[in-house]
Amino acid sequence: GAVVSQHPSRVICKSGTSVKIECRSLDFQATTMFWYRQFPKQSLMLMATSNEGSKATYEQGVEKDKFLINHASLTLSTLTVTSAHPEDSSFYICSAREGALTGYTFGSGTRLTVV
């Protein structure tokens, strides 16, 4: 089945630094990628939707200059948390979809801790 590889699984960074999270679709072309954020014991909240070769569409309240999303190829999307602060600590999960009517495949998530 479809597989999405997400790296790193865990990262600890200092406040003020930037962190990049990668999601790769291994056996299909991901025309659309979704990025979610999940706080402890809470549900997943959609941050942004990106289509290959286009600018990402951010959800209301999500700072696009802080959470930079790049979807330059059909198999790779990246989320960069810029100038991270402790409140950015969270679990970030990507999801990829090959086409409009195909299923959604999730990465294994990245636990970001900003100290």
Place this chain on the structure above:
Amino acid sequence: AQSVTQLGSHVSVSEGALVLLRCNYSSSVPPYLFWYVQYPNQGLQLLLKYTSAATLVKGINGFEAEFKKSETSFHLTKPSAHMSDAAEYFCAVSGDTGRRALTFGSGTRLQVQP
């Protein structure tokens, strides 16, 4: 607009007992509905999905769900719980025949007692 409500943030059952996790949806268009399971510090694994075909959907690990339009429900069931079923379960909806991002419910933590 679309939304999902999961009734019961925590459900506890005995091993071998029936599992019932409730999900009600709201959608302005015919919905696609999903159930996912999440183990600690992991991503989401698809259990099953409804995409306007059969209303009774069978998934992996013995789970199934029934789409009831009149009740706007998509409850998840399993006849006999196993210890390995203990996890967080999320119901999700995608409008516009699956073209949009998923909207998730708040999740239900299933505990299985020996």
